Amino acid sequence: MAHTALPKKEKSRGADYTLLLQKLENAVLHSSDSSRTTETLKNKEVWQSLEKENRLKWASFAQIAGEIETALEVYKSLTLSHPEYEKGWEEYLELLSILDRNEVLAAQIARASQYLTKKQLKGWQQQIKKSLPADGREGSEMKTAQAPFEKMIWQRELMTLFLDLFSGREDVFARQWADKQENKSGYVPVRQPLSINDLDDHINGRKTCGIYILQSDSRVRCAVIDADLLSEYRSGKITREKRTQVKRERSYMISRIRESSLELGVKPLIEFSGFKGFHFWYFFKAPVDASLARSIVTQIADPVNRDLSTFDLEVFPKQGKLSGKGLGNLVKLPLGIHRFSGKKSFFVECPKQDLDSQLYFLKKVEPVDLNDVKQVSQEKAKDQVVLHPRMEGFAREYPELYALEKKCPPLGQLIASCREKRYLSVREEKVLFQTIGFLPAGKRLMHYLMAFNPEYNPHMVDFQLSRLRGTPLGCRRIHSLLSFTGNFCELEPGIEAYLHPLLHLEAWKKMAKKKNVKSRKVENLNDALENLQCAILQVKRFMK
Numbered sequence: 001m002a003h004t005a006l007p008k009k010e011k012s013r014g015a016d017y018t019l020l021l022q023k024l025e026n027a028v029l030h031s032s033d034s035s036r037t038t039e040t041l042k043n044k045e046v047w048q049s050l051e052k053e054n055r056l057k058w059a060s061f062a063q064i065a066g067e068i069e070t071a072l073e074v075y076k077s078l079t080l081s082h083p084e085y086e087k088g089w090e091e092y093l094e095l096l097s098i099l100d101r102n103e104v105l106a107a108q109i110a111r112a113s114q115y116l117t118k119k120q121l122k123g124w125q126q127q128i129k130k131s132l133p134a135d136g137r138e139g140s141e142m143k144t145a146q147a148p149f150e151k152m153i154w155q156r157e158l159m160t161l162f163l164d165l166f167s168g169r170e171d172v173f174a175r176q177w178a179d180k181q182e183n184k185s186g187y188v189p190v191r192q193p194l195s196i197n198d199l200d201d202h203i204n205g206r207k208t209c210g211i212y213i214l215q216s217d218s219r220v221r222c223a224v225i226d227a228d229l230l231s232e233y234r235s236g237k238i239t240r241e242k243r244t245q246v247k248r249e250r251s252y253m254i255s256r257i258r259e260s261s262l263e264l265g266v267k268p269l270i271e272f273s274g275f276k277g278f279h280f281w282y283f284f285k286a287p288v289d290a291s292l293a294r295s296i297v298t299q300i301a302d303p304v305n306r307d308l309s310t311f312d313l314e315v316f317p318k319q320g321k322l323s324g325k326g327l328g329n330l331v332k333l334p335l336g337i338h339r340f341s342g343k344k345s346f347f348v349e350c351p352k353q354d355l356d357s358q359l360y361f362l363k364k365v366e367p368v369d370l371n372d373v374k375q376v377s378q379e380k381a382k383d384q385v386v387l388h389p390r391m392e393g394f395a396r397e398y399p400e401l402y403a404l405e406k407k408c409p410p411l412g413q414l415i416a417s418c419r420e421k422r423y424l425s426v427r428e429e430k431v432l433f434q435t436i437g438f439l440p441a442g443k444r445l446m447h448y449l450m451a452f453n454p455e456y457n458p459h460m461v462d463f464q465l466s467r468l469r470g471t472p473l474g475c476r477r478i479h480s481l482l483s484f485t486g487n488f489c490e491l492e493p494g495i496e497a498y499l500h501p502l503l504h505l506e507a508w509k510k511m512a513k514k515k516n517v518k519s520r521k522v523e524n525l526n527d528a529l530e531n532l533q534c535a536i537l538q539v540k541r542f543m544k
Contacts, residue, residue, distance in 0.1 A: 047077075084115055166333055170193060172190065199333075203359075223282045225301045227311050234276055256307075277311060301313045335358055408504060409484070418449040427481045446465060
C-alpha cells in the first residue's frame with residue numbers, strides 16, 4: 001500500500017488547504033501513517049481556519065479515522081460558528097445518536113431547533129423513538145434525553161400558532177425600550193419579519209416586541225381594544241375608596257366587553273398588559289379591511305367606555321388605511337415583559353400563569369369568520385339584538401338585572417362584580433339591597449346575586465330584605481356611596497319625584513303607578529312562587 005506523506009501544518013489563516021485535505025483524505029482511506037494522521041486531525045489551529053464545507057469534511061475524516069472526540073469537537077465548533085448550516089447539524093446530531101449520547105443529543109437538538117425546520121425536527125424525534133428498547137420500555141436516561149426535545153417541539157408548534165394569530169405588518173416589527181430615570185418608554189422599528197427567534201426572546205424576557213397592526217395592504221388579521229387605567233389611579237398611594245372603585249369598574253368592564261362581544265358573535269382573548277390595563281384581542285380567519293375591523297371593535301368599546309370613569313378604552317387599528325410611508329399604530333405582543341414596569345403580561349382567563357400553560361391557552365382561540373360578524377352587525381344596526389346563548393339565558397331568567405347592567409353603570413358594575421364572584425364591600429351590598437330589593441322579584445334577584453359569594457348565607461339575605469323601608473336609593477346617593485364620578489342617566493322622575501335606577505324598568509313603573517309597595521309576606525300565589533324559586537336557587541348552588 002502506498003504511503004502518502006502529510007505536509008506539516010500551515011499557519012497562514014488565509015492559506016489554501018485543498019492539497020492538505022486531499023492528502024488527508026487519502027491517508028485516512030488507506031490507513032497510512034496513523035500517528036501522523038491523528039496528529040494532523042487534532043490540529044485545532046488548522047481545522048478552525050477552514051470554511052464550513054471543508055470543516056465538515058475534516059469532521060468526517062476524523063470519524064473515519066476513529067478519532068470520535070475530535071470529530072465531535074469539530075462538529076460542535078461548526079454549529080456554533082455557522083448555526084445556519086443544516087448539513088453541519090445533520091451530521092453532528094447523527095453521530096451523537098449513533099453514540100447513544102442522549103443527554104448531549106437532546107441539548108444540541110434544542111439548540112438546532114432555532115435553525116432546522118419543523119419537518120426535520122420531527123424526523124429526529126422519530127429517530128430518537130426508534131432507539132428505545134425493543135419491549136417499549138424507556139430507561140431513565142432515555143426519558144431524560146427525550147424530555148427537553150419533546151418540550152422544544154411542542155413549544156415551537158405553539159410559538160408558530162402565536163405568530164399566526166398575532167400577525168401584523170409582514171416586513172417590520174417593533175422593539176420596546178424604557179428609561180426609568182427619565183420616566184419614558186417607547187418603541188423602535190426593526191425592519192425585518194418577526195421570527196420565532198425574536199418571539200423566543202420576547203416570551204423569555206430578553207427583549208420586548210410589538211406588532212404594527214396594519215399589513216402593507218391596509219388589512220388586518222387582528223384588532224384590539226386597549227383599556228388603560230387613568231394616570232390618577234396608577235399610584236400605589238391612592239385611597240381605599242379609589243382602589244375599590246378601580247376593582248369594581250375592572251370587573252364591570254371585562255364582563256361588559258366579553259358579553260357585548262359574544263352578542264356580536266366574536267370572543268375576545270383578554271390579556272393583562274403588564275403595566276396599566278388590559279388588551280382585548282379579536283382575531284379574523286382571513287385578513288379584513290382595517291376600517292371594517294375598526295368598526296366592529298368600536299361597536300363593542302364605545303358603549304362601555306361611556307360608563308367608565310377609571311379606565312379609558314382605545315381601539316386598534318386607529319386608522320382605516322395606511323398613508324404615506326407610515327407604519328400605523330403598534331401594540332405590544334402578549335406574554336412579554338413591559339420594559340418600564342418590569343411586569344409580565346398574561347391571559348387573564350388562563351388558570352395558570354406559567355409560560356407553557358399560557359402558550360397552550362392559545363389553542364382555545366377561535367378566529368372569527370367576517371361574514372358571521374357582518375350579519376350580526378347588520379341586525380344590530382336594525383335594533384334586532386342577537387344574544388349569545390349564555391347571555392340569552394341570563395336576559396330571559398333575570399330581565400331586570402340584565403336591563404340594569406346595561407342601562408345603569410353604577411349598578412351594572414355591582415352586578416358584574418357579583419357574577420365575577422368578587423367580594424362586595426358593605427356599601428356595595430347596601431346599594432344592591434336598597435335598590436334591587438324593592439323590585440317585585442327583589443327577593444329572588446338578590447338571592448341570585450348573593451349566591452355567587454362563597455360565603456353566601458340565605459338567612460342573612462332574607463334578614464337584610466326584611467329591613468327594607470321607604471323607597472329605593474336615589475342616583476345621587478348611589479354615586480356618593482360608590483364614589484362614582486360618571487355622568488347621571490337621563491331619566492324621567494317617577495311618582496316619587498326623584499331619580500333612582502329602578503325607573504329604567506317597566507316592572508317598577510307599573511308597580512309605582514298602582515302605588516302598591518310589595519310586602520315581604522306570602523300573601524298570594526305570586527309570593528309563594530317567588531319563595532319557591534329562591535329555594536330552588538339555593539338547592540342548585542349546594543348541588544354544584
